[in-house]
Amino acid sequence: MAPKRAHPISNTALAAAINQAGWTHAAVARHVNDISAENGVRLYYDRSTIGHWLTGTIPRPEGICAAVEAFRRRLHNPGLTPAGLGWPDVPTVPGPTDDPWQGDPVARLTALGEDDMLDRRTMLTASAFSLAGYTVPARRPLISSPRAGAREAGTGDVARIRATTRHFGELEDLYGGGHARRSVAAYLVHDVAPLLHGTIGRARPDLFRATAELVYLAAYMAMDDGVNGLAMRYYIQAVRLADEAGDRTLRATALRSMAVQARQLGHNREALALADAAASSLDSRGPQRTLAWITGMRAEAHAGVADRRDALALLRRAEAQLERADSLPETEWTGNYRRESFEHQSGLVLTQLGDHAAAARHYTASMSTRRPIERRTRALIGLRAAHAHLLAGDVDQAAATVLDLGADVQSISSARVRHEVRQIRAGWQPYRSSAHVAAADRVIANN
Known part of the structure; x- marks a missing residue:
């Protein structure tokens, strides 16, 4: 039963959405709080908060952002905007046209890196987590092209990016994703992204591959630090850069890690779709060690949807693939699936x-x-x-x-x-x- 109210409802759009969702006021607050937590921000709304919203109080931007995403999921309406809930549009709330799979990935990377150097409350609205981002489109060529006056990168730049990525990766595993994350973002924005518009010729695929590895690390660090909207968007750009480099294994790696993120956030069906997309990217033609890594994730995703039989069968397949695998060089830190990794899986x-x-x-x-x-x-x-x-x-x-x-x-x-x-x-x-x-x-x- 809805609580008695001292003031009449003035936000009829929000009232209609709540009625359509079939939620109590407490359930609305719980879902909004949960979605904000997916982005690394703690909100503590309760049923009385929702009552205030219905009588005309406008939430803070991060509250609007989380509420819009909550109703998008519940009502299966990815095009819902703040206006659809009776609130003014917040420019930074991702809308149906804000598709991270579209547009110039270099420009998106630069914006993501700049967001990453801001505080978390800003990032909740600038790079909010949305389930729509887990829908992987067909591969498209990038639209970025060399710019006049940009410095062309060479093999030395590629080597430097990879060495820096390894260094930051070691720091991450020693101290966690919250350590030095913004330093990775600054390096990406100021030193790496500008090279992507200036390089043609032989070095271009290697440059995009090395950048994809760095972006993958930035995504992993953001996910480990609980900033999942930012992490998702980094992962998506890692997939797109891997496509530009023609690296199917790196594409599969990024999709597999998106599946990990979805599973950890409790989005089990999305995790299963992403794990299957990672496997499809390789089509059984990748290194056995990487195939085992992806098969193990598919097992976990099937377990998440309570498919016990397929989960255990896939786990056995992952173990068999791992036993057949040749060792990868230590420099190949993505997909370097070992026995201890399989035990964790x-x-x-x-x-x-x-x-x-x-x-x-x-x-x-x-x-x-x-x-x-x-x-x-x-x-x-x-x-x-x-x-x-x-x-x-x-x-x-x-x-x-x-x-x-x-x-x-x-x-x-x-x-x-x-x-x-x-x-x-x-x-x-x-x-x-x-x-x-x-x-x-x-x-x-x-x-």
């Missing part, structure tokens, strides 16, 4: 299928064989192992796993790590009287 699949004890064993096997430089990865997987132990009823082992992570968790800037911490701390609330649990809780309390 197995844990994710089994978590989705509800087999938490088995998932914990796979997470532990993955965590225990990680290299020292993979500190963020080890912390993330270790926390997932601890949560799996907790869900399986083994509270002491969950606490022991957290204690084993030591101070690593506290030194990492990662929204995904913080999410795992929140889940564990909520899960072991009933066991806080245990000295073992209390000691483990102190380790992660300040993350």
Whole structure:
């Protein structure tokens, strides 16, 4: 039942949308808060907030942005605008014509990098997450072309971009996506993007390939830092740059990581479509190690839609592909799927299928064989192992796993790590009287 109101409804467009959605005021607030969180911004709206909106209060731009996306999804209306909810248009709310798959990708990259150097509240409206971005169109040639007066890049520029990407990638795995993310954006905007308009000839494919790798890293860092709208748009431009370079493997890599993002945000059907699109990009003709990496993601996506049989069959196929794979050079850091990666993937699949004890064993096997430089990865997987132990009823082992992570968790800037911490701390609330649990809780309390 709708709450009694002291003031009459003046925003009839919003009232009509709420009625069409079949939501209570509390449900509207919950969905808006959830969508803002997808973009790394916390909003704390409640049912009374929605009541104020109905009587004429206009939300802040980030609230408008999140509300429009919530109703777009619920009403299956990707063309909905703020005006359709009775609010003034906010220029930065992505609209039906703001398709990140269209337009000059170099200009989009520059704008994304500049957004990335602003604060998160600005990015919620400038680069908001929208499910529409997960719809992958047919490949199109880029429209960018060399500009008069631009400096042409050569093999030295390509080598420098790749070396810088590796350096930032190592920092990301040591300290998390929130560390140095804006430095990556600044490098992309000021040093790399200007070269894309000035290069022709032999160096052009390698330049676009190297830039796609850097953009892929920027996307991964933004996703790890919880800024998912920005991450999605980076991933899309990585796909487009890979297409320009003619690199099917890199295209598949970016689509596969978009599937990871969709799965982590709970958009399971979109994750499945993206994982299948990644596989279709290679059509079984890529390196076996990369094929295994993508097959493992397909397994996870099928588990997300409760398709147990296909999930487990794909997981077995991924393991077989991995066993046949030749080693990739260490410089090939995208798609370099190893046994420890497969163990992590197995844990994710089994978590989705509800087999938490088995998932914990796979997470532990993955965590225990990680290299020292993979500190963020080890912390993330270790926390997932601890949560799996907790869900399986083994509270002491969950606490022991957290204690084993030591101070690593506290030194990492990662929204995904913080999410795992929140889940564990909520899960072991009933066991806080245990000295073992209390000691483990102190380790992660300040993350």
